[in-house]
Amino acid sequence: MWLGTLPTFACWRCWQGNGPCQELKRVACARSARISLINAPWGTPVNECYPSGVLAKRLSLLSFLAIVAAQSGSSAAVPGSPAALPVKFRSAPYSMMSLSVGCPNSGWQQRAKRLKPSRYIKIKPGSQEKSYGHPALILMLERSAKDLQRAVPGSVLMVGDISDANGGPLAGHHSHQSGRDADVVFYALDESGKSVILDHYVKFGANGKAADGSGYVFDDWRNWLLVQSWVRDQRAGLSHIFISRPLRQRLITYASKQPSFQKYVPEVSALLKQPEDAEPHDDHFHVRVACPKDQSEVCREQSR
């Protein structure tokens, strides 16, 4: 009995296709999965993805029901468990490393590092239990906070949500699932031009003024120093920084007029952007690091 248009039931388990994650959104996986899906733990490597419906035409009702039964009863099929990883990643040295698995908006992590507050870096109230990320990200945040503290004593980097300890879906976010994304509160000044430490997100317009009437002003200097610090950080592997178009332009215009910042403008410009299909990020930075070099087999650079 051929089913025709089965839901893409198997697909979400097949994050490790050869293609980019976008291809996994509406596809049914996969050649190897077709053969071994019944016994496959979550995340079993697959070699190929078929467009939605192709796999369905090849499955009988009997095999579909068998898959449902096997997968619903499988305790090993839990994201974040070693059994969900390819064999290579279950043994040393990978079994001792922090792993970023899957896409930013469909992934998880293992052995994440927790951001520890210090005198120059704090966690925004409400984000304490969501402050776990890949060490590359956490250490980059710490280094940049130290840079700002050195450049402008008294500066405190306020970090919002990163990821849950094991990653996976995080309330209020599409991404933030694989430990490579962090939200960061903007540096701001008060009405008299004095530095303030914001412990919440404040929207700023193109004129640099807070939209909430609080009188806060977007601190061009420190916010530029921050993105410059991220961009210059050779160890982290920065992927991009989300910010609204008006604030992006504001920072670029500001830095272009400062002799000591001008040379970094092209590089920063390339990494600062407003996301196409998400909130504009006019009240915080969203910074993402790239997949760790040695984890390309399990880590997916782009959101699906």
Ligand SMILES: [Zn+2]
């Ligand atoms: Zn974010």
